[in-house]
Amino acid sequence: MLPTRAAVLLFADEPGGLLAGVGARSDIRIFHYRGHQVEHGPVPNLMRAPKTVSGPLIVQIERAHAYVMELLAEGLVLAASGFKTAHRYPERVIKEAITNAVVHRDYRLNRDVQIRVFDNRIEVESPGLFPGNIKPGTIAQAGSFARNPLIARNLREFPVPPNVDAGEGVRMMFAEMRANNLYPPMYRETTATAQPSVTVTLLNEERPPMWEQVSDWIDRNGPIGNSDLCAIAGVDTLKASKMLKRWVEQGVLFADPERGKRNMVYFKPAPADGGSDLPDLFSNDVDNNGGNK
Numbered sequence: 432m433l434p435t436r437a438a439v440l441l442f443a444d445e446p447g448g449l450l451a452g453v454g455a456r457s458d459i460r461i462f463h464y465r466g467h468q469v470e471h472g473p474v475p476n477l478m479r480a481p482k483t484v485s486g487p488l489i490v491q492i493e494r495a496h497a498y499v500m501e502l503l504a505e506g507l508v509l510a511a512s513g514f515k516t517a518h519r520y521p522e523r524v525i526k527e528a529i530t531n532a533v534v535h536r537d538y539r540l541n542r543d544v545q546i547r548v549f550d551n552r553i554e555v556e557s558p559g560l561f562p563g564n565i566k567p568g569t570i571a572q573a574g575s576f577a578r579n580p581l582i583a584r585n586l587r588e589f590p591v592p593p594n595v596d597a598g599e600g601v602r603m604m605f606a607e608m609r610a611n612n613l614y615p616p617m618y619r620e621t622t623a624t625a626q627p628s629v630t631v632t633l634l635n636e637e638r639p640p641m642w643e644q645v646s647d648w649i650d651r652n653g654p655i656g657n658s659d660l661c662a663i664a665g666v667d668t669l670k671a672s673k674m675l676k677r678w679v680e681q682g683v684l685f686a687d688p689e690r691g692k693r694n695m696v697y698f699k700p701a702p703a704d705g706g707s708d709l710p711d712l713f714s715n716d717v718d719n720n721g722g723n724k
Contacts, residue, residue, distance in 0.1 A: 435581070436450075436538060437579065437581040437582050437585070440457055440487070440488050440538065440582060441487055441488055441489070441582065441585055441586070442487055443487065444486065444487070445485060445486065446485075446486075446487065446488075447485050447543075450538065454541050455538055455539055455540060455541055456540070456541055456542055456543045456558075457485075457488075457538055457543070458483055458484060458485045458491070458543045458544070459483070459484040459485075459491050459495045459529075459532075459533070459543060459544045459545075459546065460481055460482070460483055460484075460543045460544070460545050460546070461481065461482040461483075461484065461495060461498055461499065461502075461545075461546045461547075461548070462477060462481050462545065462546070462547045462548065463477060463478040463479055463502050463548045464476055464477060464478065464547060464548065464549050464550075465477070465478050465550070466549065466550060467549055467550065467551050467552075468549075469547075482498055483543075484498065488533055488534075488582065488586065489586060489589050489593065491533060492526070492529055492530050492533055492593045493593070495529050495546065496525065496526045496529050499525055499529070499546060499548065499553070500522065500525070502548050503518040503520065503525075503548070518635055519611060519613060519635060519637075520553065520611075520613070520633055520635060521607040521608065521610075521611055523603065523604075523607055524603075524604045524607045524608060524616070524633060525553065525633070526593065527600045527601075527603060527604050528553070528555045528604065528616070528631050528633065529544075529546065529555060530593045530594050530600070531555075531557070531600060531601070531631075532544045532546075532555050532556070532557035532631075533557075534577070534579060534582055534583050534586065534594060535557065535559075535562065535577065535578045535579065536557040536558050536559050536578075537558050537559025537560075537578065538579070540558040540559060540626050540627075541626065542558040542626040542628070543558075544556065544557055544558065550635070551634065551635050551636065552632055552633060552634050552635055552636075553632070553633045553635075554630055554631070554632050554633075555630065555631050555633075556628050556629070556630040557628060557629050557630075558626055558627075558628050559578070559627060559628065559629065560620050560622070560627050560628075560629060561620060561629055562577070562578035566620075567617075567618040567619055567620060567700065568700075570601055570618055571601065571602065571605050571615070573601075601616075604616050608633070609638075612637055612638055613633075613634060613635075613636065613637065613638055614634040614636055614638045614642070614681070614683060616631050616632065616633055617631065617632045617634070617682065617683065617700065618630070618631050618632075619632075619700060632682065634681060634682075634683075636681055641663075641664050641674070642678070642683070644663055644664075645660065645663060645664075645678075646699065648663055649698065649699055650699075653698070654687060654696035654697055654698040655675075655684075655696060655697050655698075656694070656695065656696045656697070657671045657672060657675065657695070658671075660674060660675060675697055678697070679697065682700070683699065683700075684697040684698065684699060685697065685698055685699075685700060
């Protein structure tokens with residue numbers, strides 16, 4: 432009798448080593464970058480060597496969460512000013528993002544979960560696309576859908592479970608970020624790569640009160656232009672341009688590539704339509720859904 436893949440992930444000392452034999456991975460890689468972007472060149476802008484977190488899934492979640500909190504506690508020294516960045520992320524949100532990446536990733540793919548810490552954001556990238564009918568634009572309302580129910584059900588039974596498995600974790604993330612006056616979590620699917628993935632971005636940026644009005648206006652009316660923002664915010668053209676530029680830099684708005692500068696409009700990230708025709712995680716439905724193997 433062979434153990435299920437879920438049993439290996441939950442209880443083996445080194446599940447990553449075992450999965451490597453079938454061309455898959457299960458570890459977490461953590462990268463700590465200086466600045467706002469990854470700089471590709473002879474000298475990478477890493478603050479320290481990348482960290483690999485392995486072991487049973489319950490151990491991975493705890494160790495990755497603790498390591499990320501350690502990085503955030505240290506802060507980042509800004510070269511120009513000498514001041515340290517103050518990180519304002521709610522700890523519950525960080526742990527939920529890591530837990531979701533581990534619980535809901537596709538364990539047949541040959542790629543690790545990646546956590547990237549910048550001085551203005553955290554990105555948690557999970558191999559595989561959204562399961563079910565969830566899309567980036569609907570996840571706040573849809574909540575979670577267990578790609579790997581056997582893993583989710585067993586993790587919640589540990590003495591100190593990382594998940595409640597009640598479908599409320601994503602909604603909690605949105606509520607906590609809002610309560611701390613931060614931008615909501617931003618999700619995106621990446622399909623134009625060898626290994627598809629879902630990334631959630633947590634911005635270390637205070638959400639201005641005006642953003643709520645702008646976001647709601649776009650939801651009701653479509654792309655927003657400079658004149659629209661002037662009317663909504665009661666500001667002049669120059670101020671509106673600066674606000675729109677800042678939101679583009681943060682990734683919460685995108686400029687319409689088909690418009691010229693004089694009549695430019697901006698829209699929020701659109702839900703991706705990419706799906707996956709891959710079967711569910713485990714080798715068969717009985718295994719995946721907690722049968723008697």
